[in-house]
Amino acid sequence: MTKTTSAGGPVLSPRALNRATLDRQLLLRPAALPVKAAVEHLLGLQAQNVRPPYYALAARLDGFAPERLSALMADREAVRIVTMRSTIHTHTADDCLVLRPLVQPARDRELTHFRSGLAGVDLDRLAALARDLVEAEPRTMKQLREALSAEWPDADPQSLAVAARCRLPLVQVTPRGLWGRSGQVALTTAEHWLGRPAEPAPAPDAVVLRYLAAFGPASVRDMQTWAGLTRLREAFERLRPGLLTFRDEHGTELFDLPDAPRPDPGTPAPPRFLPEFDNLLLSHADRTRVVPPAYRGRAWQGNQAHRTLLVDGFLAGVWKLEEDALVVEPFDRLTEERREDVAAEGERMLRVMHPGASYDIRFGAVVRRQTP
Structure with a gap:
């Protein structure tokens, strides 16, 4: 407010x-x-x-x-x-x-x-x-x-x-x-x-x-x-x-x-899949407008940055592309509705970046097949 x-x-x-x-x-x-x-x-x-x-x-x-x-x-x-x-x-x-x-x-x-x-x-x-x-x-x-x-x-x-x-x-x-x-x-x-x-x-x-x-x-x-x-x-x-x-x-x-x-x-x-080092997360002295205090430092490991996931506008997890899967790793449990929204955005991103390829979308042990 x-x-x-x-x-x-x-x-x-x-x-x-x-x-x-x-x-x-x-x-x-x-x-x-x-x-x-x-x-x-x-x-x-x-x-x-x-x-x-x-x-x-x-x-x-x-x-x-x-x-x-x-x-x-x-x-x-x-x-x-x-x-x-x-x-x-x-x-x-x-x-x-x-x-x-x-x-x-x-x-x-x-x-x-x-x-x-x-x-x-x-x-x-x-x-x-x-x-x-x-x-x-x-x-x-x-x-x-x-x-x-x-x-x-x-x-x-x-x-x-x-x-x-x-x-x-x-x-x-x-x-x-x-x-x-x-x-x-x-x-x-x-x-x-x-x-x-x-x-x-x-x-x-x-x-x-x-x-x-x-x-x-x-x-x-x-x-x-x-x-x-x-x-x-x-x-x-x-x-x-x-x-x-x-x-x-x-x-x-x-x-x-x-x-x-x-x-x-x-x-x-809407959910968004961002790359490592996206300027959204790096361009303010106070990053709480995007990074909840509880997740501070979670997008980094040593000098390496993870690819990041936004849910409801805020940092909510990381992601990676494996040989056959987009692996989503939320920091906390997502509701079923939000998981569906994240999966849909993941499918959209994959169609843009890797048209014609087939990837699973995985949330831990849950697997959802991307529809080409």
Whole structure:
């Protein structure tokens, strides 16, 4: 529910925040958006692995087919590049050239962790040499390490390659990232791959508005968590006159766009099968709008993330694809009605992602056959 607090401004419950975020994440109902427009609206898709961006869009778009994202990448209208939180994202070409300069200060700070391995290394010279190497032909990280180590034999080879990745906007060239294809990671600069220069580092204000459109209502800390940046308070304060403000149940101030959707907390939320590393679960400092406190940490094991299941809009389990089965592992017992809804959504996801294949859908010892 939404209520008013003496501290000022309406209070949004976790469920109200959940429904607002799901709506903006295109997870309340299938969105009739072209793939490129969806990737742009979502400010990119987390993509440490090749397949998650495809599953992320399958959960969000009406009529999605993996080949549509793959075609964008093959045509260089979308790319894989390290941006937010020092992780690989799939971005549109335009966003690649805008968002990478925005987060460059974070990539520069990342290099401080490798200072000891870069003693005596001129980083400007390293960036120039690495640019020449990858623009002559795409290089693997191993090739970069070897070439840079020849120039700085006393430096740590891994630190040299990381420095190149931090100083330069390196994209993974295709066939890496294409659906149904395989290829090792080979890198060149975004400017070389896309045939145009990067944009100057933008003021964050426009990206703040886009973040709120995709992830709001949100706090300053929420956006800083999403971007891996600090000191964004000034941008929010500049924008404050044109924004609405709320509070969460802990009193944290939340900002939002005046015309952004904030559905009734009772709005139904169908089950959704999300990939590992989906940005829905990673883009807020306070994740209780999606992750119930009792399930905190259940989507991870060590450094590995599980594929996650949403039920009634909240994290409710994990899932995996085995050779012949979609295995659903709820954290708690589901009602029969919800099991039927989850199975139906699983069938839909399988038809989109693996048309013509036959999988069982299993809840523990219960098996339900997918209907092709």
